[in-house]
Amino acid sequence: ARTSQLRRQVGGISEKMLIQTLRRLERNGFVSRRAYPEVPPRVEYSLTALGASLSEPITTLDRWVENHLQDIAMAQREFDRHDE
Numbered sequence: 001a002r003t004s005q006l007r008r009q010v011g012g013i014s015e016k017m018l019i020q021t022l023r024r025l026e027r028n029g030f031v032s033r034r035a036y037p038e039v040p041p042r043v044e045y046s047l048t049a050l051g052a053s054l055s056e057p058i059t060t061l062d063r064w065v066e067n068h069l070q071d072i073a074m075a076q077r078e079f080d081r082h083d084e
Contacts, residue, residue, distance in 0.1 A: 002044055030054065 001009075007018050022045055025031040030051035036042040065072070 001046070002042065006045065025051070 003015070003018065003022070006022075007013060007015060010018065013021075022031060022033070026033050026045075029048055031045045032048050034044050034046070036044070
């Protein structure tokens with residue numbers, strides 16, 4: 001995917017933060033970056049096999065968060081009450 005496509009899909013992220021995040025993901029082997037010698041320059045990112053292998057654990061974590069949203073919200077309220 002191109003950087004602009006990723007930015008639209010993620011939403012609420014600055015281009016600078018997106019590029020920094022993509023660079024870290026690339027460094028860790030989760031995404032690959034391909035630059036095309038065109039005008040204007042074009043760069044595309046894709047998941048590596050290592051990055052794709054994260055799909056199942058991330059989906060599991062996402063489900064866990066969804067199942068515990070009320071518990072998380074209660075913990076946040078409790079924390080905020082004591083933090084005041």
